[in-house]
Amino acid sequence: MTTRIVELRQGILKKNDELARALRQKFTSAGVLVLNLVSSPGTGKTAFLERTLRDLRTRGSRVAALVGDLETDNDARRLAASGAPVRQINTHGICHLDAEMIERHLAGWEGVELAGLDYLFIENVGNLVCPSSYDLGEKIRVALLSVTEGEDKPLKYPTLFNSADAAVITKMDIAEAVEFDRELALKNINEIRPGIRVFETSSKTGAGMEDWLGYLEGQRRAEDS
Amino acid sequence: MHELSIVSSVVETVTESAAAYPGARVVEVRLRVGALASVVVESLEFCWGIATEGTSIAGAKLVVHTLPVVVWCEACGTASELDGVQSFRCPLCGEGTMDLRQGRELEIESIEIDEAGENEEAGRSEEAEVTR
Numbered sequence: 001m002t003t004r005i006v007e008l009r010q011g012i013l014k015k016n017d018e019l020a021r022a023l024r025q026k027f028t029s030a031g032v033l034v035l036n037l038v039s040s041p042g043t044g045k046t047a048f049l050e051r052t053l054r055d056l057r058t059r060g061s062r063v064a065a066l067v068g069d070l071e072t073d074n075d076a077r078r079l080a081a082s083g084a085p086v087r088q089i090n091t092h093g094i095c096h097l098d099a100e101m102i103e104r105h106l107a108g109w110e111g112v113e114l115a116g117l118d119y120l121f122i123e124n125v126g127n128l129v130c131p132s133s134y135d136l137g138e139k140i141r142v143a144l145l146s147v148t149e150g151e152d153k154p155l156k157y158p159t160l161f162n163s164a165d166a167a168v169i170t171k172m173d174i175a176e177a178v179e180f181d182r183e184l185a186l187k188n189i190n191e192i193r194p195g196i197r198v199f200e201t202s203s204k205t206g207a208g209m210e211d212w213l214g215y216l217e218g219q220r221r222a223e224d225s
Numbered sequence: 226m227h228e229l230s231i232v233s234s235v236v237e238t239v240t241e242s243a244a245a246y247p248g249a250r251v252v253e254v255r256l257r258v259g260a261l262a263s264v265v266v267e268s269l270e271f272c273w274g275i276a277t278e279g280t281s282i283a284g285a286k287l288v289v290h291t292l293p294v295v296v297w298c299e300a301c302g303t304a305s306e307l308d309g310v311q312s313f314r315c316p317l318c319g320e321g322t323m324d325l326r327q328g329r330e331l332e333i334e335s336i337e338i339d340e341a342g343e344n345e346e347a348g349r350s351e352e353a354e355v356t357r
Contacts, residue, residue: 003340005336006246008336012234012238012256012332013231094230133331159310162310162325191312191314192313194313
């Protein structure tokens with residue numbers, strides 16, 4: 001009787017990674033900047049995206065959004081009010097979006113051509129763990145955190161914050177009321193992802209949005225050059 | 226929470242790879258999982274039995290090697306292992322670094338297969354030769 005070791009050395013999420021790579025190439029050649037927004041449920045991703053879509057449209061940009069949700073299309077309906085094309089992805093219990101879902105929902109999206117867009121936002125399923133393993137072909141991964149969640153969130157979910165390209169703190173308008181320790185939150189984010197850009201925003205008052213939109217436009221220009 | 230889908234994709238890959246060795250039995254599947262891979266090893270092990278049940282690799286053992294995060298520090302010109310995932314600083318100089326050299330792995334390292342069937346036959350023919 002012989003035992004044999006067969007070396008496989010294969011990524012477990014290889015299929016997703018390959019698909020994401022192909023999507024990334026497609027996005028680059030279409031000249032669209034793609035962002036993947038990840039946070040806990042209740043951080044205010046939808047409100048933040050609603051505001052971002054509206055503001056970018058006002059500034060003359062062509063935007064669209066894919067929205068992940070376990071079961072409902074409530075978020076898509078809210079976002080569609082901005083006037084931007086929005087498509088819902090129902091995962092039916094799956095706790096994250098994957099590259100295949102993105103590919104499938106881009107295909108056959110009536111009236112939306114990648115080449116006709118400046119920005120495509122992907123709102124992930126509210127979850128701070130699983131979405132960090134799945135590359136969607138995005139250029140920028142954004143981790144969002146609200147002032148009500150506790151300043152130690154980045155320490156509790158290091159994988160997500162460590163893989164993010166930008167961080168957004170939401171609901172800054174109620175920071176004082178909930179005794180949000182801004183310095184501590186910034187320190188914790190920086191401990192997990194040294195040097196990351198952090199935007200302190202309020203979707204309600206519009207605070208910090210100018211800074212955020214400026215960042216997006218800068219990234220968009222970098223795409224072009 | 227996504228451990229079952231991860232384990233299912235391991236089962237799929239291993240089943241496909243093992244098909245190249247007809248008659249062999251997969252006895253062990255070895256994974257390499259980085260500290261930043263955001264999977265819970267206990268959950269992988271828990272899901273393993275469920276995912277392999279009724280497949281050609283049922284009964285195979287799952288072995289998970291966890292890998293610590295290794296960062297590269299530009300200033301020191303050194304790669305260092307981190308104690309945990311709560312602070313991404315060079316342990317030598319304290320400078321923050323995002324240059325990860327290890328820690329995100331989520332891969333199947335190898336499988337151990339038992340080619341008993343084939344070799345028993347081989348053994349028998351050897352015996353036959355000896356008798357002759």
